[in-house]
Amino acid sequence: MTAQILDGKATAAAIKSELAARVAALKAKGVTPGLGTVLVGDDPGSRWYVNGKHKDCAEVGIASIQRELPATATQEDVENVVRELNADPSCTGYIVQLPLPKGLDQNPVLELMDPDKDADGLHPTSLGRLALGIEGPLPCTPLGIVELLRRHDVEIDGAEVVVVGRGITVGRSIGLLLTRRSENATVTLCHTGTRDLGAHLRKADIIVAAAGVPHLVKPEDVKAGAAVLDVGVSRSEGKIVGDVHPGVAEVAGWISPNPGGVGPMTRAMLLNNIVEAAERRAGV
Numbered sequence: 168m169t170a171q172i173l174d175g176k177a178t179a180a181a182i183k184s185e186l187a188a189r190v191a192a193l194k195a196k197g198v199t200p201g202l203g204t205v206l207v208g209d210d211p212g213s214r215w216y217v218n219g220k221h222k223d224c225a226e227v228g229i230a231s232i233q234r235e236l237p238a239t240a241t242q243e244d245v246e247n248v249v250r251e252l253n254a255d256p257s258c259t260g261y262i263v264q265l266p267l268p269k270g271l272d273q274n275p276v277l278e279l280m281d282p283d284k285d286a287d288g289l290h291p292t293s294l295g296r297l298a299l300g301i302e303g304p305l306p307c308t309p310l311g312i313v314e315l316l317r318r319h320d321v322e323i324d325g326a327e328v329v330v331v332g333r334g335i336t337v338g339r340s341i342g343l344l345l346t347r348r349s350e351n352a353t354v355t356l357c358h359t360g361t362r363d364l365g366a367h368l369r370k371a372d373i374i375v376a377a378a379g380v381p382h383l384v385k386p387e388d389v390k391a392g393a394a395v396l397d398v399g400v401s402r403s404e405g406k407i408v409g410d411v412h413p414g415v416a417e418v419a420g421w422i423s424p425n426p427g428g429v430g431p432m433t434r435a436m437l438l439n440n441i442v443e444a445a446e447r448r449a450g451v
């Protein structure tokens with residue numbers, strides 16, 4: 168078997184053109200959505216991601232507000248920028264690029280954000296709303312994964328999903344999303360403390376690999392026909408190495424490439440959150 172490709176790049180492009188039409192409709196009503204970003208420090212990866220977010224905004228007609236602080240910024244410096252964006256009416260939603268440099272504490276920063284401007288769905292209020300089933304912004308990578316599966320007709324309802332990794336942007340929140348009645352999956356969250364990862368993986372209809380461990384998911388641990396989403400990013404000689412061994416493509420039914428799979432969907436879902444928030448505010 169050779170797996171079908173869950174093409175995040177093409178799917179994200181389709182979503183972006185749908186969003187461009189919704190942004191045009193909002194603008195016709197006098198509402199211009201604006202995304203703010205806060206980048207602290209000089210990590211080249213984080214800078215690349217933030218630049219990509221603004222490029223995406225330009226493509227769909229969303230305004231951009233960029234705030235940058237040096238790696239020497241204090242906790243108070245970062246929190247002051249957050250206060251500034253909370254008060255800025257041109258900024259309808261914003262994100263703080265993670266991770267923050269060592270020495271800065273991300274939780275007080277996230278808590279200080281106005282939850283109504285949380286574009287990432289990572290504010291405690293947004294995660295609480297997700298847990299309680301109240302409408303609000305959803306975390307971008309988990310949302311991107313669900314959308315990628317839906318648009319490729321991968322059955323989520325009733326599926327056994329195994330997630331590897333307990334980070335805040337993916338692992339912790341995707342279970343909340345996939346176990347909602349609308350998705351109806353059964354989710355097992357595995358992590359570095361899991362005793363027999365292979366035993367869990369072998370039962371999975373859908374695997375979400377988000378541990379950041381190169382080639383952690385091996386062909387012998389994947390059920391024939393399973394859908395495998397490779398979220399992990401490690402780098403070797405300048406190239407991305409995912410969490411999924413290339414041999415998995417011979418066993419799986421669907422596989423997301425990395426790059427070109429979940430990453431572009433994360434970006435598209437950030438735009439989606441900004442547009443949805445603006446629509447909510449405009450009563451659309």
Ligand SMILES: Nc1nc2c(c(=O)[nH]1)N[C@@H](CN(C=O)c1ccc(C(=O)N[C@@H](CCC(=O)O)C(=O)O)cc1)CN2
Pocket residue numbers: 216262263264265266287307308336407425426427428429430431432433434
């Ligand atoms: N505040 C946030 N910080 C971080 C998030 C997030 O959702 N919110 N997620 C990641 C980084 N990230 C977005 O911020 C992100 C990661 C990867 C991609 C992407 O498109 N990757 C490309 C490959 C890029 C490359 O060559 O390096 C791909 O997969 O094709 C987009 C966004 C952590 N921080």
